[in-house]
Amino acid sequence: MGADHGRTVPAPPRVRRILVATVVPLFVLTVVAALALWPRHGPEPTGGANVPRHHGTVTRVVTEPCPPTPEEPAGAAGRCGTVTVAAEQGPDAGREVETPIPAGPGAPRVEVGDEVILVELTDPADPAATTYHIAEHQRGTPLVWLVALFAAAIVAFGRWRGLAALGGLVASFAILLGFVLPGIGAGRSPLPVAIVGAALIMFVVLYLTHGISAQTSVAVLGTLGSLVVTGALGTLATAATHLTGFGSEDATTLSMFQGDVDLHGLLLAGIIIGSLGVLDDVTVTQAATVTELARANPGLSRRALYRAATRVGRAHIASTVNTIVLAYAGASLPLLLLLVADSRPVNEILTSEFLAQEIVRSAVATIGLIAAVPLTTALAAVVTTAGRRGPDDDPAPPAPRSPRERDEALEALGGAPAERWPGDPRSTQAAW
Numbered sequence: 001m002g003a004d005h006g007r008t009v010p011a012p013p014r015v016r017r018i019l020v021a022t023v024v025p026l027f028v029l030t031v032v033a034a035l036a037l038w039p040r041h042g043p044e045p046t047g048g049a050n051v052p053r054h055h056g057t058v059t060r061v062v063t064e065p066c067p068p069t070p071e072e073p074a075g076a077a078g079r080c081g082t083v084t085v086a087a088e089q090g091p092d093a094g095r096e097v098e099t100p101i102p103a104g105p106g107a108p109r110v111e112v113g114d115e116v117i118l119v120e121l122t123d124p125a126d127p128a129a130t131t132y133h134i135a136e137h138q139r140g141t142p143l144v145w146l147v148a149l150f151a152a153a154i155v156a157f158g159r160w161r162g163l164a165a166l167g168g169l170v171a172s173f174a175i176l177l178g179f180v181l182p183g184i185g186a187g188r189s190p191l192p193v194a195i196v197g198a199a200l201i202m203f204v205v206l207y208l209t210h211g212i213s214a215q216t217s218v219a220v221l222g223t224l225g226s227l228v229v230t231g232a233l234g235t236l237a238t239a240a241t242h243l244t245g246f247g248s249e250d251a252t253t254l255s256m257f258q259g260d261v262d263l264h265g266l267l268l269a270g271i272i273i274g275s276l277g278v279l280d281d282v283t284v285t286q287a288a289t290v291t292e293l294a295r296a297n298p299g300l301s302r303r304a305l306y307r308a309a310t311r312v313g314r315a316h317i318a319s320t321v322n323t324i325v326l327a328y329a330g331a332s333l334p335l336l337l338l339l340v341a342d343s344r345p346v347n348e349i350l351t352s353e354f355l356a357q358e359i360v361r362s363a364v365a366t367i368g369l370i371a372a373v374p375l376t377t378a379l380a381a382v383v384t385t386a387g388r389r390g391p392d393d394d395p396a397p398p399a400p401r402s403p404r405e406r407d408e409a410l411e412a413l414g415g416a417p418a419e420r421w422p423g424d425p426r427s428t429q430a431a432w
Contacts, residue, residue: 015386019217026224030199034179037193039186052120054090055138056097058083058110063101079103083110083134085118092132099132108136115141161209168205175200176273184269187260191231194269198227198276206280214383215287222283222376227272230279230368234271237360243267243353267357275365278320282369283376286313290380302385306377313373321366 066080081101087093099118102108110116115138123129154162180197184190202223210216245251245263254261289309293300300308342349349355 012386015383016214019214019383023217023220026199027203030196030203033192033196034200037183037188037196038179039182039188052090053135054093054118054120055088056085056116056118057088058112058114058116059086059096060084061101061110061112079109085116085132085134087118087132090118090120097132099134102134108134110134110137164209168209171204171208172201175204180269180273184261184266185258190262190265190269191235191272194272195227195231198272199224201276202227202280206284210284215291215380216284218376218380218383219280219283219287222286222372222379223276223279225375226279226283226368226372227276229371230275230364231268231272233367234268234360234364237364238264238267241356241360243357243360245357246353267361271361271364274361275368278324278365278369279372282313282316282320282372285316286373286376287380289313290377290384294384302381305384306381309377309381310373313377317370317373320369324365324369325362 061081061083063079063081079101080103083099083101084096085099086096097118102110108116117135117138118132119135121131121133123131151166154166156162158165175197179200180193183193183197202220206216206220206223210219243264245265245267246255251263251266255263286309289312290305293305293308350359
């Protein structure tokens with residue numbers, strides 16, 4: 001189907017035509033579905049009035065003992081006092097304003113020189129009276145430097161392939177922010193929006209990063225088949241466990257601001273989108289493994305290629321499963337700490353909605369990942385060995401090497417050619 005960024009075993013014209021006839025209609029169907037589901041208007045903001053936010057720099061911090069309260073005596077742990085901030089935006093730009101030291105759970109700790117964000121609050125009883133409070137630190141500059149370092153590292157190591165990977169990453173975020181999230185926010189069913197969005201991401205990222213080739217097309221078909229398995233299994237698992245999607249505080253908050261969002265469908269959409277990245281990794285690896293094995297040993301039959309590449313896939317899956325579980329565990333550390341502090345029996349905790357949701361998410365993603373290995377490997381073995389003759393694609397054994405070729409191989413491996421036994425021109429053993 002074309003040239004890849006790397007070296008691949010060229011597929012016969014008939015196989016390329018079959019792949020084109022399979023992939024192109026799927027791509028066209030995905031684009032048509034995306035146009036049909038494209039949000040015509042964005043969701044109406046329902047979060048209340050927008051509080052003005054302005055940038056500023058801390059110039060002075062004055063601390064003092066906190067006044068006593070019925071809950072805590074005087075001098076208890078905590079910071080009280082005032083912070084002087086040089087406002088850079090808003091009606092008081094160029095002047096210094098005073099704010100109380102941020103207090104409470106998650107409040108930022110500020111020091112002189114910190115760049116912060118001020119929120120301007122108006123007194124409902126006196127609209128002319130305004131006060132300032134520190135909301136958080138400004139994070140724009142360090143984030144820009146971190147992203148620049150991230151991009152430079154990828155391009156420095158991957159070169160053109162790394163640059164293509166960055167383009168794929170930009171395309172992924174563009175599809176997520178321009179189609180998936182607005183579509184769900186506009187009231188579309190999350191499951192079809194996520195499936196179509198994941199398919200769009202898959203087509204764009206795989207072909208942009210790995211080139212238009214038979215190997216990439218195999219990875220695309222393997223990923224698409226695995227996504228279907230993941231979606232079907234996720235639907236069955238969430239129905240069997242009676243998950244509603246209200247298993248997290250974020251989902252509950254979302255339902256308060258946008259009551260028309262289908263949280264059960266949103267849970268399924270999250271499973272599909274979250275599985276896509278790992279599925280791409282596995283399918284591309286399996287397709288490349290089959291291709292490289294065929295290049296290294298053209299005498300391997302289709303069955304031998306499948307078995308050898310599947311062994312690589314098993315090792316890959318064994319490490320990736322651990323990666324998936326640890327990724328979900330790392331993202332859910334507050335949830336896990338809450339489980340430790342919970343006094344309920346373990347079986348009640350494990351079957352509660354907020355933990356059952358994570359178990360279903362991890363299990364479904366892992367099963368879909370496992371299905372990707374045999375599916376992609378079998379398809380890659382068929383495509384790679386297409387055009388060979390024989391009932392089991394076993395080619396004729398390679399011709400024996402001449403003595404001169406054996407001497408050249410020995411020189412490459414260990415030095416000068418060995419002396420032969422007298423009368424035996426085939427011997428490579430050293431003479432006594």
